[in-house]
Amino acid sequence: MQVLLLKEPREEDSGPDPYVKELAAHGHRATLIPVLSFKFVSLNTLSEKLFQPDKHGGLIFTSPRAVEAVKMCLEAEGRGEEWRLIKDKWNAKSVYVVGKATGDLVQNLGLKPLGEDSGTADVLSRLILQREDANILPLFFPCGSIKREVLPTALRENGVPLETLTVYQTAEHPDLQQNLSQYFTQQGTPSSIAFFSPSGVKFCLETVRQLSGKRLTQIKFAAIGPTTADAMTTEGLCVSCSAEKPTAAHLAAAIAKVLP
CATH class of the missing domain: 3.40.50.10090 (Rossmann fold)
Structure with a gap:
């Protein structure tokens, strides 16, 4: 067929x-x-955030494209050696993902993903709320221009701090x-x-x-x-x-x- x-x-x-x-x-x-076609944006800002793990409580990735943006930053600036040191600081925190495809890409960056079995942002938000509270530093969430608001809304309503950054725009x-x-x-x-x-x-x-x-x-x-x-x-x-x-x-x- x-x-x-x-x-x-x-x-x-x-x-x-x-x-x-x-x-x-x-x-x-x-x-x-x-x-879909994608245009990557705000990569300079993304790069700054990636090398400031002490300012965040963890990472959230809900799409392979967001992980690709991270990879582009690391390759473009030749900061692979520096990343090898910084990634351990991220791994000491929580790195949340939706789905196995995104999780596999996150692992390729040397990070340890949580939530690979969550098939939706709604399920992932429940996992985050089980593990985090209002006392943590903001979770950093690089995302697309047409992301759904399910996850940000759930975290906001429960007082979990979140910082989003649009790193790619989606078009037909x-x-x-x-x-x-x-x-x-x-x-x-x-x-x-x-x-x-x-x-x-x-x-x-x-x-x-x-x-x-x-x-x-x-x-x-x-x-x-x-x-x-x-x-x-x-x-x-x-x-x-x-x-x-x-x-x-x-x-x-x-x-x-x-x-x-």
Whole structure:
């Protein structure tokens, strides 16, 4: 069966995309179309914060892109040796993450992530509230321009100090509409379409509706997690399945159950 993945590809040096690989293991042929483009901002300020661990109570990462911003800072300024000393001070505090993909990237920076099993910011906020209180220094949260306010609101309402910094801006991928049109023209309507973010739903859904026409109801729509599923439902889509955890294996297993 044909499966369309509306997500970002892995970095070129990190091997085949795990979602494509897992779906192939279930006998499905997956095609990946990038939905978003990113522009990194405030990297000078981010770099300053990274080398001031004594001013913060810990770190929070809810997206791979935020970790990528950190990596860019360290590589651009050639401060790898200095980072090897500073990272131990961060590791003496708490480094919170949402999901295994973000956790793996955080580990590559030499940091020890907490919360890899949390699939959403809501779940992660509950973990943070179990471990932290109002007496800590502000947690530092580098994030994107269209982050959800679930985590900041939960921490603020419970008195846990938080400092956010927007380190990347999110926009629709410039080739998205063309790539979608080309896919439907060449391969037809897929058996399943997987969304990976509310932004993906926002940028793709109208085009998918137009291209699939009357065949829209035959498509099994999949979500990477509850936040994305909620965005799909809000737009009137029937969500056929949702991954139990935001991993390639869990999403592929969910899709395999709903495809004949």
